[in-house]
Amino acid sequence: xxxxxxxxxxxxxxxxxxxxxxxxxxxxxxxxxxxxxxxxxxxxxxxxxxxxxxxxxxxxxxxxxxxxxxxxxxxxxxxxxxxxxxxxxxxxxxxxxxxxxxxxxxxxxxxxxxxxxxxxxxxxxxxxxxxxxxxxxxx
Numbered sequence: 006x007x008x009x010x011x012x013x014x015x016x017x018x019x020x021x022x023x024x025x026x027x028x029x030x031x032x033x034x035x036x037x038x039x040x041x042x043x044x045x046x047x048x049x050x051x052x053x054x055x056x057x058x059x060x061x062x063x064x065x066x067x068x069x070x071x072x073x074x075x076x077x078x079x080x081x082x083x084x085x086x087x088x089x090x091x092x093x094x095x096x097x098x099x100x101x102x103x104x105x106x107x108x109x110x111x112x113x114x115x116x117x118x119x120x121x122x123x124x125x126x127x128x129x130x131x132x133x134x135x136x137x138x139x140x141x142x143x144x
């Protein structure tokens with residue numbers, strides 16, 4: 006089963022005490038965090054659990070169809086994915102419990118002061134096929 010582990014720029018459902026954004030860390034703290042991410046991805050790859058991992062730039066915008074030749078582009082005022090999503094890992098593990106275990110390990114990446122940041126990691130299973138109308142209606 007494949008799962009998406011989403012890392013967020015701005016915390017999660019509730020604030021983590023002492024959490025600060027990466028732009029407030031020292032260069033050594035940023036380097037330690039990035040090295041943790043590389044080591045974690047290498048461990049997942051070695052175990053055959055890594056499908057994909059990428060960080061994303063905070064640059065971006067929303068686009069939608071608004072008629073022929075004129076897609077509207079907006080930069081707010083609502084929270085945008087560029088403000089929220091820092092990166093992701095796609096893992097392929099045997100169970101939901103294993104996905105949660107791996108997400109908890111990812112959450113322990115070091116941050117300011119070298120302490121685990123205990124960030125919220127969003128875990129979402131991939132669908133094996135699109136949901137039916139009835140399944141969507143039940144949501």
